[in-house]
Amino acid sequence: MTATRFSARLAERTRASHSDSEGAAFMRDLMQGRGTKSDYAALSAQHWFIYDALEAGATGLAADAEAAPFLHPELTRLPALERDLEHLFGSQWRRAITPLPTTEAYAQRIREVSGWPAGFIAHHYTRYLGDLSGGQFIARLMSRHFGFERRGVEFYAFDDIDDLDAFKNTYRRALDDAPWNDVERERMIDETLIAYRFNSDLFVDLLRQKQAAA
Template identity: 45%
Template sequence: MEAPHPTPSTPEPSDAPEQGAPPPFSTALRTASHEQHTEAENSSFMSRLLGGRLGVAAYRRYTEQLWFIYRALEDVSPDLAADPVAGPFIRPELARTAELERDLARLSGPHWHTAVDPLPATAVYADRIATCARDWPAGYVAHHYTRYLGDLSGGQIIRGTAEKTWGFARKGDGVRFYVFDGIDNPAAFKRAYRARLDALPVDDLEKQRTIDECKRAFALNSTLFRELAEEFPLSA
């Protein structure tokens, strides 16, 4: 679930600041949310999924939940594109909704829309993203950071597991969510993303609120993973 990703995966550290200087905001964000990130990353559901101990139905159900979350993130993109805080993070090469729909068509057939429903944790998560998008651009950035940098980092582990465990074609439908055709150099993209975080045009109080919202995003992911674990116990 830097998501999530799913299991959101934190980015590499920024360049070290000069001695005595405060750390860059991207570093502060990463460091402050480390505990919550670790909890989400080590959830029993994700551990079992990555270990190949759950069937493709669990992967499909997780992908369905991601669809609701990324719709909440991306349906508001046109409205936020000109916002001075959130706008710099709205990048078309990150968009995942269409890729998730390709995956779900592969996983559940052409009529997959008729069968998907959000878990309670997913509904809360998506609603929180929508609230931030409407009322608090810096809070939206916290969710954006948590999800998309996770997709570019730890999300690639999920792709590899899915290809190996359930036989999806390499970077084909079924794992398209994790494939970023528009990003040739993920490491460079992540460095540029962190630079935008460091240049966030808000004061220190707002930055602290953004850090707190990032922690909340990881907690929402953890709750989602707990509900998925209950739906897919190991005995199943």
């Protein structure tokens, strides 16, 4: 019997958590056209703190043999995200954004695991594979709802990747080939579940923020 590839096992073990994250009320309203441009801007603002931690961690692990196969420069999101934030908030966007409690905890967790390659890749996988997959659908819907042409959804535009599906398959093969034993793979799956929980909790925070401002 052929052993299940680790990438497939990881996807299966985290499928329910992924669905919980996608189904959060804040995100559901945004996707279905009941959210506002301000809601989308609020989400984008929180992304900045998360990706600032992620991309700092990637820089620190660039020479690590375990992490390097995943750390493609084509994935870098901060420059595009900052252009989106300037479009959404204006030139003083840095003064306009602050992290929510879950975002602070999420970014801190990423920083904490940045010395543990498998744990860091759990967060890297959760964010970037999501951006390459469902993120493309999000970008199309946000463009439709709010009239974005490029600025505003440039975060989701991976201009340096010619074939997103092929790239994702390469990433999954790197997961399959990673030199992790069974114990380390289980720990990586557990950390991926933590990452999904942070994403779900962030949507709850965003909804509370919106309701408090109403």
